[in-house]
Amino acid sequence: MPVEIPKDKWPGKIRAVTLGAIAAEGGTRVKTVTVGGQASLPFMHFETLMPNKPVIAIEVKDRKPDDWSKLLEEAWGDALNDPGAWAKAAEVAGADIIMLALSVTGADGKPTTPEVAVAAVKAILGATGLPVIVNGPGQVDLDNELLVPVSEATKGERIVLGVCEDKNYRTIVATAMANGHLVTARAPMDVNLSKQLNILISDMGMPADRIIMDPTTGALGYGIEYGFSVMERLRLAALQGDAMTQQPMIVTPGFEAWKTKESKVGEGVPASWGDWKERAINWETLTAITLVESGADILVLRHPESVKRVKAAIEELVTV
Amino acid sequence: MALTGIQIYKLLPQTNCKECGFPTCLAFAMKLAAKQAELTACPYVTDNSKKQLEESSAPPIRLVTLKAAGGEVKAGNETVLFRHEKTFYNRPGIFVQVKASEGADAIKAKVSAADAYSVNYVGIDLAVDGYAVIADGGDFGAAVQAVRAVSKRPLILSGKSAADLDPVLAILAGEKPMIHGADATNWDAMADLAKKAGASLALVGDNLEALADLTEKIKGKGVEEIALDFKAPGMSQHLALSTQVRRLALKNFRALGFPIISFADGDNGRDAVFAAHAIAKYSGFIVLPRFAPELLYPLLVLRQNIYTDPQKPIQVQPGIYEINHPTAESPVLVTTNFSITYFSVANEVEGSGQPAWLVVCDAEGMSVLTAWAAGKFDAERIAKSIKEFDVASKVSKRRVVLPGHVAVLSGELEAELPDWEIKVGPREAVDIPSFMKQAL
Ligand code: B12
Ligand code: SF4
Numbered sequence: 001m002p003v004e005i006p007k008d009k010w011p012g013k014i015r016a017v018t019l020g021a022i023a024a025e026g027g028t029r030v031k032t033v034t035v036g037g038q039a040s041l042p043f044m045h046f047e048t049l050m051p052n053k054p055v056i057a058i059e060v061k062d063r064k065p066d067d068w069s070k071l072l073e074e075a076w077g078d079a080l081n082d083p084g085a086w087a088k089a090a091e092v093a094g095a096d097i098i099m100l101a102l103s104v105t106g107a108d109g110k111p112t113t114p115e116v117a118v119a120a121v122k123a124i125l126g127a128t129g130l131p132v133i134v135n136g137p138g139q140v141d142l143d144n145e146l147l148v149p150v151s152e153a154t155k156g157e158r159i160v161l162g163v164c165e166d167k168n169y170r171t172i173v174a175t176a177m178a179n180g181h182l183v184t185a186r187a188p189m190d191v192n193l194s195k196q197l198n199i200l201i202s203d204m205g206m207p208a209d210r211i212i213m214d215p216t217t218g219a220l221g222y223g224i225e226y227g228f229s230v231m232e233r234l235r236l237a238a239l240q241g242d243a244m245t246q247q248p249m250i251v252t253p254g255f256e257a258w259k260t261k262e263s264k265v266g267e268g269v270p271a272s273w274g275d276w277k278e279r280a281i282n283w284e285t286l287t288a289i290t291l292v293e294s295g296a297d298i299l300v301l302r303h304p305e306s307v308k309r310v311k312a313a314i315e316e317l318v319t320v
Numbered sequence: 321m322a323l324t325g326i327q328i329y330k331l332l333p334q335t336n337c338k339e340c341g342f343p344t345c346l347a348f349a350m351k352l353a354a355k356q357a358e359l360t361a362c363p364y365v366t367d368n369s370k371k372q373l374e375e376s377s378a379p380p381i382r383l384v385t386l387k388a389a390g391g392e393v394k395a396g397n398e399t400v401l402f403r404h405e406k407t408f409y410n411r412p413g414i415f416v417q418v419k420a421s422e423g424a425d426a427i428k429a430k431v432s433a434a435d436a437y438s439v440n441y442v443g444i445d446l447a448v449d450g451y452a453v454i455a456d457g458g459d460f461g462a463a464v465q466a467v468r469a470v471s472k473r474p475l476i477l478s479g480k481s482a483a484d485l486d487p488v489l490a491i492l493a494g495e496k497p498m499i500h501g502a503d504a505t506n507w508d509a510m511a512d513l514a515k516k517a518g519a520s521l522a523l524v525g526d527n528l529e530a531l532a533d534l535t536e537k538i539k540g541k542g543v544e545e546i547a548l549d550f551k552a553p554g555m556s557q558h559l560a561l562s563t564q565v566r567r568l569a570l571k572n573f574r575a576l577g578f579p580i581i582s583f584a585d586g587d588n589g590r591d592a593v594f595a596a597h598a599i600a601k602y603s604g605f606i607v608l609p610r611f612a613p614e615l616l617y618p619l620l621v622l623r624q625n626i627y628t629d630p631q632k633p634i635q636v637q638p639g640i641y642e643i644n645h646p647t648a649e650s651p652v653l654v655t656t657n658f659s660i661t662y663f664s665v666a667n668e669v670e671g672s673g674q675p676a677w678l679v680v681c682d683a684e685g686m687s688v689l690t691a692w693a694a695g696k697f698d699a700e701r702i703a704k705s706i707k708e709f710d711v712a713s714k715v716s717k718r719r720v721v722l723p724g725h726v727a728v729l730s731g732e733l734e735a736e737l738p739d740w741e742i743k744v745g746p747r748e749a750v751d752i753p754s755f756m757k758q759a760l
Contacts, residue, residue, distance in 0.1 A: 274614025
């Protein structure tokens with residue numbers, strides 16, 4: 001029986017965004033990473049080929065985190081105390097990008113200083129040739145205080161500065177523009193809010209191919225279905241031609257999954273939760289895979305084993 | 321294909337007798353097409369027209385049911401490509417596979433463990449739906465008997481030929497299993513077997529044209545409940561085929577309007593990854609190669625999440641909940657009525673072994689921060705709940721603990737509840753037990 005395969009032909013496509021700059025482009029990266037560029041829903045190779053595959057960023061910190069799971073501490077060992085060593089280990093573990101998430105405070109409890117932040121970024125740039133994302137601690141004043149000097153100290157590297165939100169984006173966008181960097185734009189799981197923030201940022205003069213959007217996600221069991229559907233809707237809007245939703249998407253399954261009790265806690269939990277380590281890795285991996293299926297372009301992960309599994313899955317999914 | 325008003329009109333008597341309550345047959349046909357009228361309103365439609373109309377209005381993806389004394393699994397009847405368009409309805413059945421070659425003892429051990437498995441997620445008990453028994457050269461009859469000795473749940477019987485599967489059907493009398501493994505070479509005998517057993521039939525193949533031919537032939541033999549197994553070499557092809565079949569089915573291409581069955585396999589967590597992909601993208605039955613709690617729990621939760629109705633967040637009843645038999649001395653904690661939030665907190669308090677009163681505010685089913693951001697969990701609402709549930713009459717010490725994420729509310733809440741002490745708890749529920757020990 002003849003079967004006519006239903007193929008979508010979309011008027012719009014996702015913007016290609018390149019992270020990192022090599023020496024010839026004014027940076028020091030050994031390689032750059034390009035995401036986006038798709039003209040179809042994820043992995044619909046029978047419609048159009050995907051020019052760039054989803055990639056993995058590994059999250060590192062400027063100092064050993066106080067509240068990370070013991071499983072993550074075991075996985076990274078001494079590297080946790082040294083952002084450069086950690087970034088190097090992350091590269092070995094398969095990262096395409098290093099994401100530095102700056103801490104709110106130093107080990108002494110005092111707010112992280114610009115010097116510490118810049119030193120951490122420099123250490124990472126020195127230790128690996130991969131593109132870098134730098135996120136502030138997530139508090140408006142401190143973000144601006146740290147990200148501006150980081151941006152200036154890395155002029156031309158085409159790093160990604162985050163996170164722009166509606167309540168705080170101007171300073172970050174301005175410094176990114178002045179120093180040739182990119183930004184991430186995060187809105188809370190809402191198509192219109194994502195779009196609006198992208199517009200606000202481009203209205204400042206930031207070229208659209210230097211914005212990556214973070215639609216916000218929840219972990220498996222803690223709201224992932226909202227993230228999944230918002231991403232599908234954003235992707236559909238983009239392909240339908242809505243220009244300001246055409247940014248590639250970055251999501252943080254590592255951060256979300258390792259916040260959950262399922263990943264964090266090994267004792268005093270129901271026996272039906274099974275082996276702790278394997279469960280925790282599944283939690284992170286499955287959160288990531290679900291988001292890959294709904295259109296994630298950059299996945300920020302924490303555990304090296306999850307990285308391995310998600311990478312293998314992406315390889316399978318991009319095989320034509 | 322859903323019929324248009326004109327197409328329906330052609331099937332009506334065209335006498336305009338008005339008994340249906342509409343002035344003309346055409347007017348009635350238009351209402352039928354818009355699903356605003358029932359065909360039964362016309363007393364004069366012929367049986368033949370009735371049949372055609374019913375067929376055209378059947379759901380685009382056939383409902384397939386597996387049944388046994390210990391349960392029922394349904395897949396199909398889906399109506400959308402994306403869950404935000406409406407919702408996904410029938411959660412995929414999750415089956416654990418056993419192979420005849422494993423031997424009866426090993427099978428019994430595995431199936432009893434899997435059958436005893438139950439995990440609670442937001443107040444719902446989740447479990448394995450059934451088992452897939454594979455005829456791989458071992459004693460198949462003994463394998464099925466071993467499963468049935470320890471479990472009553474629905475079965476999928478998988479083999480290469482009808483002759484392998486036939487002998488065990490006597491063991492499953494009265495059940496509705498699924499027979500798996502029909503293809504171009506054996507479909508005839510497999511369909512006969514499914515018909516005889518009252519079973520559904522799973523068809524294997526990765527060519528949609530060939531599959532569509534076979535489903536028509538199988539339907540011709542009187543087997544209506546069919547599932548499709550693409551046996552795709554990798555996730556990329558599996559995703560493409562699953563999507564194509566879903567799209568075709570929703571366009572009422574009947575020959576492929578069936579649920580998908582997928583076998584997750586591979587080492588080093590690949591089975592978990594594949595099963596997650598199958599849950600997110602359209603499978604109706606998923607067979608896992610092994611039983612492991614740390615594999616099942618996340619998959620059962622994912623299935624629950626993806627199949628939640630996007631229009632209705634899962635909520636609990638607002639009210640005052642008693643945990644571990646609280647007394648007048650026990651502390652009062654407040655939270656929202658989003659199920660995930662409520663159970664995260666209630667489970668921790670319960671696990672701490674310490675008694676407490678948990679005040680669940682009506683935050684329209686939203687999490688703490690979402691509700692706070694949406695103005696559904698503010699000092700006024702919390703104070704209202706405290707008063708409405710008459711918390712003051714239950715405790716001797718007027719002290720209420722707020723979620724750490726909404727510490728900003730404590731000032732306003734003090735103003736709303738002047739004779740109460742407001743205390744800020746930890747941000748995450750995991751830290752509640754130690755907080756209760758130290759601070760309360
Ligand atoms: C899923 C989600 C949604 C879903 C709603 C889900 C729902 N039914 O609530 C949707 C997509 C609808 C949504 C909408 C919005 N959201 Co929202 N959403 C989330 C998300 C991703 C997860 C929330 C969640 O489910 N968490 C899990 C539950 C279990 O957490 P919880 O309720 O906080 O409970 C924990 C703790 O608080 C603690 N706890 C709970 N109770 C108690 C009690 C005591 C005594 C103690 C000690 C502890 C405790 O225990 C729990 C486990 O640790 C978060 C971001 C994130 N990743 O966290 C944003 C987030 C909460 N949303 C946010 C916003 C702004 C919104 C919107 C206002 C956006 C908009 N303008 O449209 C809307 C508001 C809703 C509306 N107007 O309709 C912001 C809030 C910002 C802020 N800090 O002020 C967040 C943080 C995202 C962000 N980073 O910007 N959201
Ligand atoms: S009752 Fe039937 S025949 Fe009479 S007008 Fe209505 S549709 Fe036509």
